[in-house]
Amino acid sequence: MLDEARTGHAAAIDTSIPALEMVGIGKRFPGVLALENVDLRLEPGKVHALMGENGAGKSTLIKILAGVYEKDVGTIRIAGREVEIRTPRDALSQGIKVVFQEIALIPEFTVAENIFLEDYPTSGAGNIRWRKIRDDAAALFDRIGFKVNPDARTGDLPVSQQQMVEIARALASEARIVVMDEPTSSLTPTEVEMLFSVIRRLTSLGIAILYVSHKLDEIFEIADTVTVLRDGRHISTQPKTAHTSDTLIRDMIGRQIGDLFPRSRGAGTGDVVVGVSGLSTAKLADIAFEARAGEVLGVFGLMGAGRTELAKALVGYDPIRTGTITIGGSPLCPHDTRTAVSLGIGLLTEDRKTEGLMLELPVMHNMSLASLGRFANMSFLDEKRERSAVQEFVDRFRVKTPSLEQHIKNLSGGNQQKVLLARWLMRGLKVIVVDEPTRGIDVGAKSEIFALIDRLAAEGLAVIMMTSEMPELLGLSDRIMVMAEGRITATMGRDEATQEKILNAAIA
Amino acid sequence: MPQSPDLALAPRPAPSILATLARRNEVALLICLLALIIFFSLASSSFLTPRNLTNVLGQASLAMVAGVGVAIVVMSGEIDVSIGSLAGAVGIPLVTIMNMTESLPLGIAGALLLALVVGVVNGYLVAYLGINSLIATLGTMFIIRGGIYLYTGQRSIPDTAYLEEFFQLGNGRFFDFLPYPALISLIILAIFIYVMRMRPFGRQIYAVGGNPEVARLAGFDVRRVKFICLVISALLAGVAGILLSSRLGSAVHVAGLGFEFQVVAAVVLGGVSLAGGVGSLVGVALGVLILSFLSNGLGMLNLATEWQLVVTGGIIIAAVAFDEFKRRNQKQ
């Protein structure tokens, strides 16, 4: 479908004029100048990478292009013609397809229906052709190579699969420009490879790609040109070949980053703080392991291996069937997050929006939620103390927010993640479980978070880190545990771990 | 990069019809309805007669027609509580025009015109001015009811044209069997079940209610969809009001008081989530029927009002709790 449907279209694409020009774009939000005089130029058949720290304005620029926000100033030209994009419909009719950073699917619909949401195939009488929708969706997935069940209810799928649906959707009908805002944030390396082969096929048809990612290796693999934004301003646009990692990072954050994976401690050999034995839930079978104070226990698995399930069982969120969990020696009542938290275990969830953020509440209330007891005197809050504690974390983590009163929904994804991490660190825990902690986080913040995790372990916390990022796993973990299909298939020390060994265990 | 393993995620075959049926949330409601019917048949000899069963269908028709409209609005993520007042109000143009012109079609046209106006106002307030739908329709609910009282001086308007069609509309029976209101409500139900399932617009309603931001990104005109839903709801409330008016043979100023409560309760009982985006019209129909059969059956048992209220309340809670329990068990 991809190719057939497009051949006619591709012939119409004139490769000599830019597919898209955005000139002098400016956008202000209350209290924030998100974009100031930004230029961007996409060539047909080329992959253009857009980079920058969290909150640099990448998503804002994309949303202006997609008709989600209206720009304050500037002009947009598509294939040389000036256009006004006011609504998403305008963007779609200009042939602009966007894979958004936040998943934009209807959870109640099936995967297949979501893919054809923008344009239902209908019969002559105007009735929806459900069979065709399902078959075309299945065919589309086959072609791309993604393994997603087109009949599944979208909301039941893990984030990674939802992301694949998003990507597939952008490819379902013809487009001139495909924009991808961090499309790979929850994909495994194999799936990323599949995505790249799709992108190459698209570019060969003359389609222009705008690609946003915080992953430098991806950029160096797929991009032709790189534009860097910082604080809403255009910093540089250069061919990829003119960049090295260092120059790119310097452009992005305006300084050099030292070691991405710092190490300030020896191997963790403290007391056992987490003990799990014989744990089974609906998705997990017979899990047993220990985590010690002062160590980082990395947990690797392919999508659907059950890491998120384990994380939620550990903090008493999901009910467990059999088995015991002890935190610092005390047994954890199943299905009771309150005792779990008071025993000193917290979870930084994988899905920020539905399981972490209180979108309508200010940054301050979001951050201090788990540790209000610290600022309370017989339940009465000392707001001054709370405020300064929150401000301290905002400064330390460089959370970009105009004020502590800002609704957290207006922060960029990366900054939201920092607030959520701070929610736990402010409380002071014995064990922290982090599920995909750096998803959607820029290099600068990433290195800060790595340093933080390292420091937390050094201070005697046990850190259990679920991650799909091999470098992060190998770089930070003291021990590595691999899961597959709800079981632990291997546990190894930092020194014995290799990429091969880990992946073999994950497939088993 | 090692080759990707094929991890159990191969597309499943399309699920069988039977399996889909068993998973539907309507099943719990259907069980409740059947249990009620069986119970009342055993308890009262006059319950399971064709006359009584068709009677109940006729009695359920008002809530059924209006319920379809409210359900659609709720699925689109909004709510409409002005329907009770509106159903009462449409009787005024209906009867007045009939009395003047001796024509039922003209009266109906006048009634639907009023409903349309109210629907457009509700829709404009909610979709285009962005006023929360509960606030907007609670406001129009008060305004319309006050308007009825003010206009009629709190008197009913009798039908003095004595049109036979007007009497038959609410009181007659199709082939001497099915009351016309029941027939009309079933037709409307069927049309909207078809729209919600087979027409892109129906899917847009679900999408808009499920996640308006996503719907907007998919290029839907969210405001237009919501606007149309509120207009549909008002028109259907208007139809219910016309049927009610015919059953009452006049424009009664207190008609439809508390109707919105009944309808919203039936809609929620039918499994439509107030958060929007979820629910089916079959469920709504079952919810309406459960409440109607309950009211009829308890009457047959000669239960005092106070016991009827207590039992009805208890059964509503039990039915929703059962539905919820079933849903949770399925997830496990």
Place this chain on the structure above:
Amino acid sequence: MTETASSVAPPSRLRALTGNNEIVLIVILAVLCVLISIGAPQFYSVENVVAILRQCALVLIVASGMTMLLIAAEVDLSVGASLAFSGVVAMDVTNKTNSVLLGGLAGIAFGASVGLFNGLVVTRLRVNSLIATIATMMILQGGIYLYTREAVQNRHSIRLFTDLSTGYVGPVPVPVIIAALVFIACYVVLRHTMVGRYIYAVGANEKAARLSGLRSERLKLGVFVFTGMLVGLAGLLLASLMNTGQPTAGRGFELQVIAAVILGGTSLMGGRGTLIGTLLAVLVLKVIDNGIIILRWNQDLQMIVPGLVIIGATWLDLVRRKSDAR
């Protein structure tokens, strides 16, 4: 303030107080008062002001609890039926025990147990609170007639009982003082305590709140019970004011309360709302109600004008917020 960074400074008191749609309500209230008193100077008579405040008191007491419930993303439609029932219980128990304290406690305990029932149905059986409390409303409407078919008369003739609603402390009627205390307590809880924060958090995102270690169900249950208690208290005051326990009282009271809470800017979706807004909204609605009688207008306008004000105020607030955002 100076020693910390400037961004640490808390927003000014005034802004905090008027941050929401309250400014619109204040303006509406002022305009109403001025216009009505031009038309009928009796509006400002002590007697009338007291009458208005006394009416506000009943609604405000319940609306304070309802605001918390709505912020926690739940709702209670059974408050009208429960109001009448707890008044009946309070009067009956006072008759039987000759003790206002016991009677009052019984009324409040009755209201609280209705709240408990609602809370359990909502949190344990997971029944949506709108439909659960419609069902409770029906059960109570039936139950009250099973309890008594007639209004329960005052047979004890204890002064204290009637003083609860008609007495004064200085120039201020007792129910107004009670309402003020309830309001202040709720305000403090909601704004300055952990519980208040938790209520907002649970309403804004229940999953996230639970993962942060809150017991969301217990919290909601607590708010239901607390609202129920306030209903019981209001029922006691109503019984005192009527000097009977009236099974027919409280019709449409739930709509009055909910109209006030949402006019005050509290979101039905949870996580947003303020008590000041509720207070102002109660005042606005009761002033309209009173003004129409004082002005001798047709009482049918007592439905139309509030309807217009609810829509108009919400719209004005939207306009104001949009222009603020620029």
Place this chain on the structure above:
Amino acid sequence: QEIPERIGYVVNYATHEWYQNVIKGMTDRANELGIELEVRDANQDAARQVSAAEDFMSQGVDVLIITPVNEDGVVPLLRRAAQDDIPVVLEGNPVRGMTTMVAICDYDTGYHAGVAAGEYARDNFDGQARVMNVGLPLLSATVLRSEGFMDGLRTILPEAEMVHDLDGGGNPDRALEVSSAALAQNSDINIIYGINDNSAQGGLQAWKASGRSQDGLLVVGTGGEGLGFINLMATEPAYQIEAAMFPEKVGYTTIDAAVSLFNGEEVPEHIVSPTATMIGDEWQQYYSVEGTTRSINWENVNAVPAADACMKTAADL
């Protein structure tokens, strides 16, 4: 005379004290005659009333009794009952096309209470009569009562004035609320008329809540259906006049009318049920109270004469 087997009664509002007593009278009479009486409640919902009557017709009751929620709203029902050959007795309000109705004369009831109030005001208030009507415009019956009251009052005191005409919803709490505002506006009110006992009580409580003494006030209630008015007359000095409407008697008479109709006898279109004005402790002639039970003194109630026709009916409004 043949006795019908089953009679169905669709009541307007079964939980209201008035109707409870109507039902009590009906049940007593039906039991005496060995009739099975079934009651369905419309609960003030016109649509529900139609459904309930429909159910009775499909069950095939011998006679149908209806208290209309709204008098125009049962016209089609009468026609359908005629199609099914079921005789219908109306209670309370006249309906176009009806055969017979049992009802008190609302206007007359108010009128006689007005006369009594006029005499009271002439003797006690120097002839001053400034009335606050705690009314209910929603129902024609209650509008008639208020009109009758003012007309009766003016026969004694032509200067009498209705200074505030309120819609108290017929509920005690709403009546109290609107009365409070009216009292604040008109401080010279000295007579409170309530279209039912709840309305009169609401008005009186509003008076008391405003801190006034009951000297120089007269409260007139209507209905006399429960214990409420007895308690009020016993404890509140201003509550001096009650227009009693004897609901039990209405119920009793209605069953008799139903039996006559069943036998195809000629019945008057309007069978008037008597009412009486009770001043001070005159209620003791008709009712006796023991603890919380009130019993009716049938002998005296049956002795109250009923008018042949009403002075004014809903048709005159």
